[in-house]
Amino acid sequence: KQRVLSGIQPTGDYHLGNYLGAIRNWVEGQNEYENYLFVADLHAITVPHEPKQLASDTYTLVALYLACGLDLTHSTIFVQSHVSAHSELTWLLNCITPLNWLQDMIQFKEKAVKQGENVSVGLLDYPVLMTSDILLYQADKVPVGEDQKQHLELTRDIAARFNHLFAKDQPVLKLPDPLIRKEGARVMSLADGTRKMSKSDPSELSRINLLDTPEQIQYKIKRCKTDPIRGLTFDDPERPECNNLLTLYTLLSGKTKEEVAVECQDMGWGQFKPLLTETTINALKPIQEKYQAITDDKTYIESVLRDGREKAQAIANQTLSQVKAALGYLAPV
Ligand code: TYM
Numbered sequence: 001k002q003r004v005l006s007g008i009q010p011t012g013d014y015h016l017g018n019y020l021g022a023i024r025n026w027v028e029g030q031n032e033y034e035n036y037l038f039v040a041d042l043h044a045i046t047v048p049h050e051p052k053q054l055a056s057d058t059y060t061l062v063a064l065y066l067a068c069g070l071d072l073t074h075s076t077i078f079v080q081s082h083v084s085a086h087s088e089l090t091w092l093l094n095c096i097t098p099l100n101w102l103q104d105m106i107q108f109k110e111k112a113v114k115q116g117e118n119v120s121v122g123l124l125d126y127p128v129l130m131t132s133d134i135l136l137y138q139a140d141k142v143p144v145g146e147d148q149k150q151h152l153e154l155t156r157d158i159a160a161r162f163n164h165l166f167a168k169d170q171p172v173l174k175l176p177d178p179l180i181r182k183e184g185a186r187v188m189s190l191a192d193g194t195r196k197m198s199k200s201d202p203s204e205l206s207r208i209n210l211l212d213t214p215e216q217i218q219y220k221i222k223r224c225k226t227d228p229i230r231g232l233t234f235d236d237p238e239r240p241e242c243n244n245l246l247t248l249y250t251l252l253s254g255k256t257k258e259e260v261a262v263e264c265q266d267m268g269w270g271q272f273k274p275l276l277t278e279t280t281i282n283a284l285k286p287i288q289e290k291y292q293a294i295t296d297d298k299t300y301i302e303s304v305l306r307d308g309r310e311k312a313q314a315i316a317n318q319t320l321s322q323v324k325a326a327l328g329y330l331a332p333v
Helices: 016-029 051-067 085-094 099-103 106-118 121-136 146-166 214-223 240-253 257-264 269-295 298-327
Strands: 003-008 034-039 075-079 141-143 177-179
Touching (some): 003 121, 034 051, 051 269, 075 298, 121 298, 141 146, 146 298, 240 257, 240 269, 269 298
Parallel strands (some): 003 034, 003 141
């Protein structure tokens, strides 16, 4: 079986973008692959963070992975900081990664502008840590949203460079392929159809979170940005909000784009919004129920993470040893 690897940062609100761009695709493809899915808590401190929140945000995300339908017969779930090989490989790869490759990353430039003078070395190094996450598991496929595409190109470049410099005869690192589903790859903000839905947007109204109550969902959809045009259509560049809301409806209802195009072509917003509200509430309901059922079972979650850590460590340490050998390190005795 081919191997899949992916992760999410434990920073606060898990929203429909994370679900439709990532988690849902992991779940849908899980029988086909051997899956390694983790909580990227080392990435979470690349920008200033709240220590009091980190552990509970991590725990919540693990419970959500399970609530969304990840099945332990196909998937290994673990926490990045529990497997020290991630940090260690990052150092080794840092030393073969040209500085300008990192300075050119779009997300770095965007986040660096926001951080002003507080830009850490870690923020610059973020894509090398992500590269280590992927290469340690010799992943074939990395299912992510559109915003991670450039990071995956960098991962391939670093792997190829390592193999070229240190493992010419027999490659040590596998070059992964991104798995980016067209629909849902870029869920947009409810407040502005030209910006992506994001955990870091200061406005709560810009996103729908997986754990929002029906009342919150209803309120957010009621207040979301629309336009004054009657009749709803996909793919009109003048109507980014319309396209985004129709796409959400399509993905959450399970209908096809063609069906939704016909269903909504004569609708006004007053008719569409309640429909989207009801569909969203119904789509999230089973996830929320399952989440409630498992989140208090600390023993269970801990056992998932203990197993996950052991399985992940076994594979990660093997790759790490191969990398060290290729670099010429004296083996530990
Ligand atoms: P993060 O935590 O920002 O986002 C987690 C996943 O959700 C996707 N996503 C979206 N998809 C569609 N529309 C949106 N508005 C939207 N917002 C977020 C992201 O593309 C991602 O798939 N660096 C990664 C975490 C990471 C990782 C990895 C991923 C660390 N190491 C190794 C894959 C492999 C991140 O910050 O994602």
